Amino acid sequence: MGAPRTTAVQRRLEDRKARRLLWCAMKHRSTHLTVQVRNGEQTGQWLFSWIPQASRTSPPSLGGIHPLLNDYIRPDAIESLPAMPPRLSIVIPTHDTRELTLRCLETIARASSPGSVEVIVVDDASGDGTSAAIRELHPGVEVLRNDPAAGFSRSANRGLARASAGVLLLLNSDTEVGPGSPERLLEALEADPGLGIVGAALHYPDGSPQWSGGEAPSHAWFFALASGLPALLARLPLYRRLKPLEPAGPVGVDWVTGAALGLRREVWEAVGPLDEGYRFYAQDLDFCVRARRAGWEVAIDPAFRVLHHHGATIGRKEGAGRRQHPELLWMDLLRWARKHRGERWADRAALLLRTGSALRLAGRLLALPFLPRAERDSxxxxxxxxxxxxxxxAIREDSV
Structure with a gap:
């Protein structure tokens, strides 16, 4: 009784209709399965690539691909093989942000199919039990720990160097990945061979859009940053219509923020690593500028959505404001200016930072008495x- 069964299976696999059936199965990418049909001493073995996820947990559902399969493949003869290499590697540097990191990992798990994404968390000497919590709640996540602390850029470089996929995604630990966003990142890069870096459309917890990328800094940009002028202009009814934070479709830019920065492995290998001389900011700006000089395009894709708790990681540092650390931000930006624009350009940028900040501080002093008492301390x-x-x-200017 056994011999005819094996012969029938072989005939079916040679049949054009069965070949088409296997080809359809291969289009559903998730994992490897090996199917064995036993016949006494003989064993025929075939490899089905990228079977739907349902078949991993419930092998008999292979018949769901086509009823024909259930007639010739015994469910008890199906055994799983190691998963294919991931399509996407996500790297998350973290320092004392356990709860935010765990929430980030939960959203990644919901937004991606099992086995399709590799997640690497680089714990930069956290003292809040981040590593232990991840290993307990997310055992499939690889945790690398720095001891002592190495800083954001070195942590990111360590994780990116460890990653194995063809597409890499650098995420802040205070982000939450939107449904379908990992797949959208992959689709965007697959659709345009010249596109090397894709930034997410960031948004706040209330859904309002957040700045995600734009043109490389100019002198006017430095003045606007220090003066707070964009925040004032944003209150005007027509300003955001003329300069929307979230584009209607994919748009090319000079750089995107590293809060959610996707890139091809080829870009990382050609342009990387991140410049570790930056203390906290501007390594994303620096990297994107270098990538564009190497011939790669940079874009923001509004379908690649990520929630960003802006300032949640830096806000606890001494000298930080509500969402930024002005001293670290300005010093890192001036370092970028010296590196890419030269000393004279950077000196003028520093002057504009001082001028803009002087006007801003004067305005804040005048506005203080009109604020509600509950808001005055912050x-x-x-x-x-x-x-x-x-x-x-001013100290840096005196020392030069």
Whole structure:
């Protein structure tokens, strides 16, 4: 009784209709399965690539691909093989942000199919039990730990160097990945061979859009940054219609923020690693500028959505404002300016930072009496952060 069964299976696999059936099965990418049909001493073996996810947990559902398969493949003869290499590697540097990191990992798990994504968390000497919590709640995530702390850029480089997929995604630990976003990132890169870096359309927890990328900094940009002028202009009814934070479709830019930065492995190998001389900011700007000089395009894709708790990681550092650390931000930006624009250009940028911040501090002082009492302490704290950054600029000027 056994011999005719094996012969029938072989005939079916040689049949054009069965070959088409296997080809259809291969289009559903998730994992490897090997199917064995036993016949006494003989064993025929075939490899089905990329069978739907359902077949991993319930082998008999192979018949769901086509009823024909159930007639010739015994469910008890199906055994799983190691998964194919992931299509996407996600790297998350973290430092004392356990709860945010766990929430980030939960959203990644919901947004991607099992086995399709490799996740690497680089714990930069956290003291809040981040590594232990990840290993307990997300055993499939690889945890690399720095001890002592190495900083954001070195942590990111360590994780990216470890990653194995053809597409890499650098994520801040205070982000949450939107449904379908990993797949959208892969689709965007597959559709355009010249596109090397894709930034997410970031948004706040309330759904409002967040700045995600744009043109390389100019002198006017430095002044606007320090003066707070864009925030004032954003309150005007027509300003955001003329300069929307979230584009209607994919748009080319000079750089995207590293809060959610996707890139091809080829870009990383040709342009990387991240410049570890930056203390916290501007390594994303630096990397994108270098990638564009190497011939790669950079874009923001609004379908690649990521929630960003802006400032949640840096806000606890001494000298930080509500969402930024002005001193670290301005010093890192001036380092970028010296590296890519030269000393004279950077000196003028520093002057514009001082001028813009002086106007901003004066305006904040005048506005203080009109604020509700509950908001005055945080207002004063942010003003102190701006004042400390401005003083740092003056000290650097005196030392040059």
């Amino acid at each position: 207002w004063r704290a942010e003003s102190r952060a701006l004042g400390a950054a401005r003083q740092k600029l």
